[in-house]
Amino acid sequence: MINLSLTQMAQGLASGEFSSSELTQAFLDRIQKYNTHLNAFITVTPEAALEQAKAADQLLASQQAGALTGIPLAHKDIFCTQGIKTSCASKMLDNFIAPYSATVVEKLAAAGMVHLGKTNLDEFAMGSSNESSFYGAVKNPWDAQAVPGGSSGGSAAAVAARLTPAATGTDTGGSIRQPAAFCGITGIKPTYGRVSRWGMIAFASxxxxxxxxxxxxxxxxxxxxxMAGFDTRDSTSMQRSVPDYPAQLNEPLQGLKLGLPKEYFGDDLNPEIAARLQDAIKELEKLGAQVKEVSLPLTRLAIPAYYVIAPAEASSNLSRFDGVRYGHRCDDPRDLEDLYKRSRSEGFGAEVKRRILVGTYALSEGFYDAYYRKAQQLRRLITEDFQKTFNEVDLLVAPTTPSPAFDLGSKTNDPVQMYLEDIYTLGVNLAGLPAMSVPAGQVSGRPLGMQLIGSHFDEGRLLNVAHQFQQATDHHLQTPELDA
Amino acid sequence: MTLEAEDLHKVAHLARLTLDPQVIDDYSQAIGNILELVDEMQAIDTQGVLPMAHPMDATQRLRSDEVTEEVDRDQLQNQAPATEQGLYLVPRVVE
Amino acid sequence: MQWEAVIGLEVHVQLATESKIFSGASTRFGAEPNSQACVIDLGMPGVLPVLNEKAVEMAVMFGLAVNSEIPQRSTFERKNYFYPDLPKGYQTSQMEEPIVGPGYLDIPVGESESKRIRIHHAHLEEDAGKSLHEDFHGMTGVDLNRAGTPLLEIVSEPDMNSAKEAVAYLRGIHSIVTYLGISDGNMAEGSLRCDANVSVRPKGQEKLGTRCEIKNVNSFRFVEKAINHEIERQIELIEDGGRVVQETRLYDPDEDETRSMRTKEEANDYRYFPCPDLLPVELDEAYIQHLKEGLPELPEQKRERFTSQLGLSEYDAQVLSASRPLADYFDRVAELSGDAKLAANWVTGEFSAQLNRENLDIAQAPLAPEQLAGLLKRLLDETINGKAAKQVFAALWAGEGHTADDIIEAKGLKQVTDTGAIEAIIDEVLANNQPQVDQYKAAEPDKRGKMIGFFVGQVMKASKGTANPQAVNQLLKDKLDQA
Structure with missing residues (x-):
């Protein structure tokens, strides 16, 4: 039951082979059994989940079920969930219960999905290893020594370990794709504006x-x-209808033009990953796609541009955490300055503070032009480079990460080393493009991902190519052996 | 490269963060390294390039002027560390 | 040495929208603390702003009314600083591309001259909450109801040279925003607030002196006093060999002085940057044209029409156009009565005096323009005389009848113009006052003019004020002189 695809689960539920309550219980049991080791969940809500499952079973019995009714899922603990703690993996919000739900949470609940709980992440989604969580690191289900990636590491690990059939994630610089790659699952970061950000705690808006x-x-x-669709509550949400993505999955790839950006296959790339990707590209060619080399000359510059823009926006977004209206407040503040400084210094972890400081510096008087403005200009150049390649090819194929999952603790003392690992994912966010990571094999028992990058609103084609690839390969069906 | 302690303190104050003395050096070093990485941008000539604040070339949608939000003050203030008579309490603000 | 003051004003106008600039919470004034601060206004995690179309519309209307350029595109920035009444730790404001570009306002100076004050720009932003410093065990209480109320900040060039000019400019802004209906302009409730930048320099010097910003001068009277005080302070300081320090000062109306706010030594560094949650606002030509066509007649245009078309004096036109409700009231009375000058006399005279006596707003006047016009009509067609008109006015004001005609009827105030009837009263009066008649007759002709007043008074009294005074006068003269 736990290894079924969502479509198969829906069929099983519809045919009465099993109920949503049974399905939900099966995943709750696995969470109970494996989460202590994996630490993928911050909060589990078994009672609420079983209640929702019961309601779903009634809908199923009365033939009112949709495609996802009764199927369990987990939300990254960055999405606000009314009545359930939303911590963003920070001490700052350890006691925070949102009085509203994120649009994404509402939409999936309206689709009848059963909510199992909230998954772990890097604090405020700032990280690529899930080690900055206030609730401790998440372990990679494939290798307890390895990080699961971040920031959506809890979601990735939970899906890979079959603690949930599906989860939500957020991606600011690779936070869906990189942990998906490290944990051997599939994840898609949609076009900016495709999915509502209402109720999703902002890192870099x-x-x-x-x-x-x-x-x-x-x-x-x-x-x-x-999940997708226009939301009147989000000014940056785009007014476009949502295509029927599942209906596009089986379109043939004949004549599809794939671009291989040469900067993504340079010296930074682990040779074994390079080899696995060549295999994957061959598969795509067999399916009818044509491959050509393209160039994104500013690829490396996406790192500095991103590490100015993201911290700058974050420094402002995180100013609201001041110990006044909600969240952590220090004991016995002497005065207002003390209230602010101690509440924030106690509530935020080291990486969050580092990024707030960098962002504050980049925006401060005398540095704005050299840092923030410069980064925004580079952002335009990087975006234009992507647009140029999409005049030549339909999609880009690239590695998701330069190397497989690294060891826990190996990069925590050197933020720059950690940032450099994001080289293949950051440009996509700067340009607002859709991109996904698809399992493409393993290196020494650690999974790796193939990244597909599309032009704006081309999610349908990304999913189509990934699906065709998965019909021809079995990387995505590999399952880790778990230690209880 | 390291960030001068004086600059670090100034930035920390703007961000309302205190830095323990024993971590100042770590922060100076780490932030200095980040700034060094960031300085790679200066190699590219961006003169005349319009800064890009949003990934999508879209314009602001306007909301009609209607009262749509209901406020359940008690529920909202359940989250607050200190309130009295419906007010959020902070240490005395001196003007 | 001769000194010249240089003054620029930043006027914050609360826009009269129903809901806030970025949220659907109510903007009503005076609600229970924090009962109108929704999750967006409170800056809860994950919430997002959406711009209120009415706030945009009102800002553009203002821009059009002060002859400003309206840029096709405008953007929002975040101004970052920590303060308890600022829930998000930043104020969403505009800097690089404000919604209203350069414009100007002509203000009256002296008797009939005017001076052009340039407006640098006006931008939209959100208001902050309020800190209440009453004692909560040594704590400050924060009410965020006001947080997110739309503000239009109107920034002038430093084109004013006296406190009087500053007040005239502020009155001009006040009357424009109330004319447009984009703000109630209530300074006591903070709907219109003003910061003044003041500096002094030796007369004739080009270079500007160091300026001080005086915060929160929130009445016309205080603006004048605070600026005058600050000008004097700066001149004294310089003449005593001191130097003006650029700083923010707070006006204390009780002591009539400005005081340094002694902010922390750190210079503010607001780290403005484009707000990533809001996209650029784009306004097309058709939209702006549409608003332009819908603009009401503005004070200046009204004043012009009142003098050139209605023949009012410069003074009456100025008084009547200063506030839109008064101008509208007058316009209506003038139209219905058919005599603008008479309408102006009554609206600026009896009517305004009565409002002042009872401390009422024009909206609270118990007398509708239709009622006043009805009264004036009877005066014009000589149904009543001026004295009776005042009685009718008082009765209408007191609600003793709905129309002037009702009251004239009920009180028998109809003017008597029938000579026969008046003659009968005159005869009676003369008969009852023989000694005065004799005196009159004995008097020199040039003294008689004064003495006749007594008889007029007696006749009017006997007619209960209804006799036509001109007729009485003439008939009395005829009778006394011939007899």
Missing amino acids: SLDQGGPMARSAEDCALLLKE
Whole structure:
């Protein structure tokens, strides 16, 4: 039951082979059994989940079920959930219960999905390893020594370990794609503005985008169809209708033009990953796609541009955490300055503070032009480079990460080393493009991902290509052996 | 490259963060390294390039002027560390 | 040495929208603390702003009314600083591309001259909450109801040279925003607030002196006093060999002085940057044209029409056009009565005096323009005389009848113009006052003019004020002189 695809689960539920309550219980049991080790969940809500499952079973019995009714999922603990703690993996919000739900949470609930709980992440989504969580690091289900990636590491690990069939994630600089790659699952970061950001705690508002994480492109297509769409509460949400992604999955790839950006296949890339990707590209060619080399000359510059823009926006977005209206407040503040400084210094972890400081510095008087303005200009140049390649090819194929999951603790003392690992994912966020990571094999028992990058609003084609690839390969069906 | 302690303190104050003395050096070093990475941008000539604040070339949608939000003050203030008579309490603000 | 003051004003106008600039919470004034601060106004995690179309419309209307350029595109920035009444730790405001570009306002100076004050720009932003410093065990209480109320900040060039000019400019802004209906302009409730930048320099010097910003001068009277005080302070300081320090000062109306706010030594560094949650606002030509066509007649245009078309004096036109409700009231009375000058006399005279006596707003006047016009009509067609008109006015004001005609009827105030009837009263009066008649007759002709007043008074009294005074006068003269 736990290894079924979402479509198969829906069939099983519809045929009465099993109930949503049974399905939900099966995943709750696995969470109970494995979460202590994996630490993928911050909050589990078994009673509420079983109640929702019961309601779903009634809908199923009365033939009113949709494609996802009764199927469990988990939300990254960055999405506000009314009545359930939303911590963003920070001490700052350890006691925070949102009085509203994120649009994404509402939409998936309206689709009848059963909510199992909230998954772990890097604090305020700032990280690529899930080690900055106030609730401790998440372990990679494939290798307890390895990080699961971040920031949506809890979601990725939970899906990979079959603690949930699907989860939500957010991606500001690779936070869906990189953990998906490290944990051997499929995840898609949609076009900026495709999925509402209402109720999704902001890290860097012009880069953040929510998306689904699951075991296959087909599952992601089903989920994205429900998550996406215009939201009047989000000014940056785009007024465009949502295509029927699942219906596009089976289109043939004949004549599809794929571009390989040469800067993504340079010396930074682990040779074994390069080899696995060559295999994957061959598969795509077999399916009828044509491959050509393209160039994104500013690829490396996406790192500094991103590490100015994201911290700058974050420094402002995180100013609201001041110990006055909600969240952590220090004991016995002497005066207002003390209230602010101690509440914030106690409430935020080291990486969050580092980024707030960098962002504050980049925006401060005398440095704005050299840092922030410069980064915004580079952002335009990087975006234009992507647009040029999409005049030549339909999609880009690239590695998701330069190397497989690194060891826990190996990069925590050197933020720059950690940032450099994001080289292949950041440009996509700067340009607001849709991109996904698809399992493409393993290196020494650690999974790796193939990244597909599309032009704006081309999610349907990304999912189509990924699905065709997954029909021809079985990387996405590999399952880790778990230690209880 | 390290960030001068004086600059670090100034920035920390703007951000309302206190830095423990024993971590100042770490922060100076780490932030200095980040700034060094960031300085790679200066190699590219961006003169005349319009800064890009949003990834999508879209314009602001306007909301009609209607009261749509209901306020359940008690529920909202359940989240607050200190309130009295419906007010949020902070240490005395001196003007 | 001769000194010249240089003054620029930043006027914050609360826009009269129903809901806030970025949220659907109510903007009503005076509600229970924090009962109108929704999750967006409170800056809860994950909430997002959406711009109120009415705030945009009102800002553009203002821009059009002060001859400003309206840029096709405008953007929002975040101004970052920590303060308890600022829930998000930043104020969403505009800097690089404000909604209203350069414009100007002509203000009256002296008897009939005017001076052009340039407006640098006006921008939209959100208001902050309020800190209440009453004692909560040594704590400050924060009410965020006001947080997110739309503000239009109107920034002038430093084109004013006296406190009087500053007040005239502020009155001009006040009357424009109330004319447009984009603000109630209530300074006591903070709907219109003003910061003044003041500096002094030796007369004739080009270079500007160091300026001080005086915060929160929130009445016309205080603006004048605060600026005058600050000018004097700066001149004294310089003449005593001191130097003006650029700083923010707070006006204390009780002591009539400005005081340094002694902000922390740190210079503010607001780290403005484009707000990533809001996209650029784009306004097309058709939209602006549409608003332009819908603009009401503005004070200046009204004043012009009142003098050139209605023949009012410069003074009456100025008084009547200063506030839109008064101008509208007058316009209506003038139209219905058919005599603008008479309408102006009554609206600026009896009517305004009565409002002042009872401390009423024009909206609270118990007398509708239709009622006043009805009264004036009877005066014009000589149904009543001026004295009776005042009685009718008082009765209408007191609600003793609905129309002037009702009251004239009920009180028998109809003017008597029938000579026969008046003659009968005159005869009676003369008969009852023989000694005075004799005196009159004995008097020199040039003294008689004064003495006749007594008889007029007696006749009017006997007619209960209804006799036509001109007729009485003539008939009395005829009778006394011939007899």
